[in-house]
Structure formats: C-alpha cells, structure tokens
Amino acid sequence: MSQFFAKRFQTLTPYTPGEQPADMEQFIKLNTNESPYAPSPQVFAAMDRGAIGDLRLYSDPTCQQFLKALAGEFGVDENMVMAGSGSDELLGYAFAAFGQNGVAFPNITYGFYSVLTDLFALEVQKVPLNCDCSVKISAYEGKKGMVVLANPNAPTGIYLPLDDVETLLQQDENRLVLIDEAYVDFGSESAVCLLKTYKNLVVIGTFSKSRNLAGARLGYAVANAELIAELNTLKFSFDPYNVNTLTLLAGAAALADKRYFTACTQSIIETREFVCNELKSMGFEMTKSAANFVFCAPLSPLSAQVYYKKLRENGILVRWFDTPEISHYVRITIGTKKQMEEVLGVTKMILDEKAL
Ligand SMILES: *Cc1c(COP(=O)(O)O)cnc(C)c1O
Numbered sequence: 001m002s003q004f005f006a007k008r009f010q011t012l013t014p015y016t017p018g019e020q021p022a023d024m025e026q027f028i029k030l031n032t033n034e035s036p037y038a039p040s041p042q043v044f045a046a047m048d049r050g051a052i053g054d055l056r057l058y059s060d061p062t063c064q065q066f067l068k069a070l071a072g073e074f075g076v077d078e079n080m081v082m083a084g085s086g087s088d089e090l091l092g093y094a095f096a097a098f099g100q101n102g103v104a105f106p107n108i109t110y111g112f113y114s115v116l117t118d119l120f121a122l123e124v125q126k127v128p129l130n131c132d133c134s135v136k137i138s139a140y141e142g143k144k145g146m147v148v149l150a151n152p153n154a155p156t157g158i159y160l161p162l163d164d165v166e167t168l169l170q171q172d173e174n175r176l177v178l179i180d181e182a183y184v185d186f187g188s189e190s191a192v193c194l195l196k197t198y199k200n201l202v203v204i205g206t207f208s209k210s211r212n213l214a215g216a217r218l219g220y221a222v223a224n225a226e227l228i229a230e231l232n233t234l235k236f237s238f239d240p241y242n243v244n245t246l247t248l249l250a251g252a253a254a255l256a257d258k259r260y261f262t263a264c265t266q267s268i269i270e271t272r273e274f275v276c277n278e279l280k281s282m283g284f285e286m287t288k289s290a291a292n293f294v295f296c297a298p299l300s301p302l303s304a305q306v307y308y309k310k311l312r313e314n315g316i317l318v319r320w321f322d323t324p325e326i327s328h329y330v331r332i333t334i335g336t337k338k339q340m341e342e343v344l345g346v347t348k349m350i351l352d353e354k355a356l
Contacts, residue, residue: 008121015115018319028342030333031317033154033183033293035212037264037336039250040257043213046249059245061236066248069255070220074192079225082232083251085242087182087206087219088112093234094202094221095146096120098176102145106135108325110154110180129156133287137164141171150180152188155321155331157289159188169198178202183291185210185265186272192222199224209292210265211254216247268292272334278344282351297328298351304330307350314346 001010018032038044063083071078084090095103095116102123105113117124127139133156140147147168152159168177179191181203191203202223208214221231235242243251254261275294276286283299298307308320308330319331332343 009119012118013115015112019317021317026315028316028335028339030293030335030339030343031319031331032214033209033291033333034214035209035264035268035292036334036339037212037267039212039216040254040260042253042257042260043250046253047246051246051249054245057245059241059243059248061240061242063243063248066243066252066255069252073255074190074222076192076195076222077225080195080222080228082221082228082235083243083248084219084221084235085239085244085247086208086217087180087204089217089239089242090204090219090221090231091178091180092116092119093231093238094178094204095122095148097230097234098146098178098202098227103148104140104143104145105148106153108133108153108156108323109148110150110182113148134158135160135164137167140168144172144175146176146178148178148180150182151191152183152186152290154182154291155293155295155319155326155329156287157183157291157293157295158287159290162189162191162194165191166194166198169194169201173198173200176200176202178204181205182209185261186290186292187269188290195222195224202227207251207254210268211251211261212264213247213250213254216250218243218247218251267337268334271337271340274337275332275334275340275344279347282344282347293331293333295326295329295331298330302351304328307347310350310353311343311346314349316343316346 021027066083067078067081071081091112099120099122102125103117104125104127107126107128114124125143130136135149135153165179177200181190184190194201202221204221207218272289272294279286279296284296286294286296289295298304304320304327308318311318
C-alpha cells in the first residue's frame, strides 16, 4: 500500500467481475450473462465513417437523441430518463445521491451493491431472503434509508411481482425504492408503470444483457424529473460526457430494431426453458428464473464447485460463488441452443463419471 492511497479506501474490497479470458475462442463463455447474439444489424450500420469522424468532438452530455428514443419507448417525459456508462455508473450516482440514511438490500443479490455502500461509506442492512430464495417483503417494513432490489434478482433469477414492489413502495412513501431491472426483458414486467403513482421509485436498467451491448457500456435510469435532475447533478460533477458518441448511436439503433430485440430475447427465454427441463430431468434443483441464466444445484454427491471445475476443464465457463448460502449453486448464462446442448452433454458426462 502506498503512502498516497486515501485511508478510507484502504479496506475496500472491489467488485470481482466474472472471468474474461484472453483466449475466448477456447471457451463457451456462460459466466457473465452476456448475450450470445451480436448487436442488431442496425447497430453495425450506425457505426459508419461519419460516426467515427465525430469522435473528434465530445459526446453529447445531454444524450438527447438517445434519451428521446428511450423516453418514447417507456412512454415517459424526456426529463424522466437519464443515460449512464453502464447501469453500474448510475447505481453509483444513485447510492451516492440517495443513500445517506443507509441502504437495505437482500443478503443474496448483485455483488456491486455492497461494493458501493463500502465506497461511499453508507450504512448497510442486508435482509435475508425467504428459504425459497424469494425476497421477503415484510422484512423491509420499518427499514429506513433506500431499499435496493434487483428484479429479477441476481443470481437467483427470481422475479418479484409488481404487486409486491407496490407493497414496498407503500410501506413508507418517504423511503426511496430502487429497482434494478437488468434482466426484466427476459419475461417479466417493468416497474416503470408505477412511476405514475409513486414518487419514491427509481428504476435502473441496462443495454448489456437484452440489447446485446455489454461492451458498449450503456445503462439508463427512469424516475420522476426531480430525482433525475439530482442524479444529473452528480453526473455533471463527475463525468459530464459519461456516455461516448458511438455508444449513444448504438443504443438508439438497438432501440429502433424492435424485431431483432424480440427475436433475441424470445430465443433466450425458449432456450432457458429447454435447459431447465433438461437439468431437472438430470436431478438438478433450481430456482424459477425470469432472467438470461439459470441458478441450479447439482444432485449430491456432485458439489457445485466440482461441477464448475469440471465444466471449466471441458471448455465451459460458468459462475460459482464462494458464498456459504449459495455455494451449492452454479449460475449458467443462457447461450445459443447449440452451446446449451454442449453444456447438457458435458453435464451428462460429468454425472456418469460420478456414478462410477
Ligand atoms: C449485469 C448487471 C448490472 C450491470 O450492468 P451494466 O449496465 O453492464 O453496468 C446491473 N445490475 C445487475 C443486477 C446486473 O446483473
């Protein structure tokens, strides 16, 4: 540790991203919930020489064109949306802006939330999930500060119905609820419609998963105009040009291609259901996923850690979390049908080995 590093950061444990192997060809990569499909052909078309030439200029700090399209998509006013360099950046602004009375979230959820509460030195309350891994709504009654839920949750994939989100909003109208909808497009309902009724709601989403643009880094926030203005106060105090020119174009092009979006997300949903049925028939237990991954536990005596290692030896990367409550699960991103058939084949082989 150098003498220059601020004391308050010396004990930070940063987020551990899923592995991005240098030699990707070697692996079927199902460990970071990326899309197996290329961005929309309209995104390719938008990345022309003119767009590259425009890199000479700063990107539009108001992200106007993109936000106009996004507001249209959600049916809200343009002052109710904001763009970020990935949703992670917007989560950062939201935690910094609204977390001063502490932040409550499930004990099992997206790992970045506790990194952010550490970074900004916010008081954190981790609320245990129900035994079936669903979010325990009643446990948030009386909790002060901001409530943060990934919906569907990560890494469980379980979707909390909007009625329950509404209950959370009603528990205390002076308490903010942030819903992180990174996986909402794989078969569940967005909370954006609740913004008409509730002023204590922020919805955050991303183009990384369902829009096939993880490497472009594009996220968004939707909330009432006052909250968005406050998030913008932080953005303009930290990184006014937070979304680059090519990414803004890519985002608008991806939004415009509704058919491609629907085809990709539908195909992921179908493949997910196929994989769930196959894994169940091999004795796996799993949560009911509404996301682009399955969270599954192999049948004893095969441990999740050994299953993870054996998949890796066979060129398949999935995610295993060394966290006691969920260490008997692995999280497998849904790839193409062909990739998933390979996973199922290798899994069968691993199970047969174990039976010997
Ligand atoms: C993937 C993910 C994100 C991060 O998305 P980016 O837009 O790529 O930063 C946010 N929240 C959850 C729950 C995620 O799984």
